[in-house]
Amino acid sequence: MTSRSRPRRLGDWATLALALLIGLFGLIFVGGGGYLASLGGSLYYLICGIVLIASGGLMAMGRLLGGWLFLLAWAGTIVWTIYEVGFDWWGWLPRLFGPTLIAILVVLSLPVLRRQDTIRPVSRGAA
């Protein structure tokens, strides 16, 4: 407990990696989704991308809210999938398979985020 200014446990590193991955996906979503929207396509990617950037950013900062934001985006994606393709299994595959794997990782990271979130003011003070 000598320094809390940087992550040091495996869980912390994994959560940070996950946060950056989510943020990266968010950037791709915003970039590609913005272009798609400009072509008259679906707004989903743009909106979801903004949420993912926020989620990844907050998670990287050790904020529990970031994890919950991803799970919100994931839940929203389910609703959107049903809206777009109903219960066509092939249609679910690209929309939800990968995101669900990430959602599982996010759930696994929630305890880490909860711990980081509670000690955050201390570490900020120490920085």
Add this chain to the structure above:
Amino acid sequence: MRKPALFAATILGGMISTSLALAQVPPSNSSPGEDDTPPSAAHQEGPGKFGAPSPYAPQAPGVNAANLPDIAEIGIDEIPTAVPQRDANPAREDWPAYGRDSNQSRYSPLDQLTPQNVGQLKRAFIYHTGSKPGPGQQNKWAAETTPIKVGDSLYMCSAMNDMMRIDATNGKEIWRHKAGVKYHSIPYTAACKGVTYYTSSTVPEGQPCHERIMEATLDMRLIQVDAETGKLCEGFGHGGQVNLMQGMGESVPGFVSMTTPPPVVNGIAIVNHEVLDGQRRWAPSGVIRGYDAESGKFVWAWDVNNPDDHHQPEPGKHYSRGTPNSWAAMTGDDALGLVYVPTGNSAADYYSAMRSDKENAVSSSVVALDVRTGEPRWVFQTVHKDVWDYDLGSQVTKFDYRHADGSVTPALLVPTKRGQTFVLDRTTGKPLPEFPVVEKPAPSPGPMSDDPRAPTQPYSVAFPRLSFPDLKESDMWGMSPIDQLYCRIKFRKARYLGEFTPPAVDKPNIEYPGYNGGSDWGSMAYDPNAGIVIANWNSTPMYDQLITRRKADKLGLRPIDNPHYDPSGGGAEGNGAQADTPYGIVVSPFWNQYTGMMCNKPPYGMIEAIDVKTKKVLWSRPLGTARANGPWNMPTGLPLNIGTPNNGGSVVTKGGLVFVAAATDNQIRAIDLKTGKDVWSDVLPGGGQANPMTYEVNGKQYVAIMAGGHHFMMTPVTDQLVVYALPDKAQ
């Protein structure tokens, strides 16, 4: 942290992708791009503008591989009366023609194999044709061969046109005629769909060449050999061969070629040929010709832009250039004295402004030619002013249609790449009243002001369509949301107005159904007793764009007869120079070119059974699993029935089975005709892109499939004919 994050993304992506089932699609080396160069008006200045060789130029050495002299003409009345042919009334255990009988029904009355016992089917033998790519040769192979069977022998051709007779019980080669076709004569594909069994009308039984095997070759020869010995029939043509380059004018090896068995109708052998797509507007003619099956002498020609002259061109002259070619297998009709010719497009498939009215009247049509004169008796057009390569790839099937009042009409089943299936009265070419054809509005005139599209296109509204509804953005697919997003962008960047979206220069267009079908050369099988049609088809959209001549030059697109032609720059099914026109064409599957996955969601291939009487779909299901397919062309090994692109047809038997390979999962399967469920399957040594066939010898039923593979379908190429039968104890 950037690097580990990317690494994690890669790992994750890899993990996701390997667990997914994905379709295999053909390759492409370029994605369409835009070019703001204004279109030139050069085409108005005629064929010489882009430096086309003179059509009067002598044929390059090697075009006429056998260096055969010209053939003389013979009057129709000098032709001996034809004797009945084997395929008119095949013996129960035989398969004497490409589609088994002269109806090309692909129905066998054999019933030893049933849904109950077919599960015990085992390999009886494998026969090697000996034809596959040699060292250093580009893989252009797709044998597509269906053997025929008469007596106790199979007769077949190799992908490079060697003809063989083999023992139908053990695969032992009895004779082989080496055709000597050279590698440079391969057009787009080295294929030989089959040979024709011909019984002579003049040579008595027991003498050489009473029964003959005939084939048409990649290098444009018509060859007849004695069925018994495999020796050339000296009385046919020049020493058993006829040079079909006669009258074709300037050409180079591989520009025109033949891959289907020529039908013999009332003693006339009718030949069509493939003209390599996408090369130049003034490509060699698509002329259809009739020859005396007995002597090989020329009888008539049907030359589209020269319809009143049925003779061979004078020396130094040639048949009219650039006319629609017919590459699919033709169907003969002895009773009506007709041959049904499935036509393709005029040369330069994707640009129609330079076509004559005469060409526009007969392209992408079924044309019924009188076999005595070569004169069309009727024409039924399936696409007006085709710029989508929707040529007719399927062989049409004859059948007797029984109306509700009990009367019978001789009918014709016409499958199309569009998934529309037309049912015509074959005496008139008119649709049967039960299967009306409606002209529906199509996108027109379209963005190319100099090349307007037809305002309507024909639809066979009563026959179940072999296609899915028009694509939507939400149909885009991928292994993750990111490649799905990529495909959604690609979808939105293209012009897409549904079926018949016109190709244009300013942006790509989506072509759906794609040029691989719907139905393609596998054609349909028809069970005449049950009145059931078996049809397999594709759902593989294409992404097309016209490009300016400057851009085409930049891409290195040159026609095959240009000295600087680069075969890898564009082939018949991909990018094309379309020389002599203002535009080249870039064509690729509508796919994610980074992963090799189609952009639309599965299934990509289907098979279904349709009751002709009720017009109902009895069953419909995806054809082909994901076992041999995956992203980056990696096999996933998954038994998921995703439905893959397929090429090749089916057989339906009295035993209640459908045999089909065709799919890119490299399997052959038996399907229960009643339920549509797989009741047997086997993994082939190569791709099963061929029509299977079945026969019986000594009371044992066999099923044969050429596992030749297909270069374009990216399935493994082999030279193996695989033949199955029940083990002796199981019969």
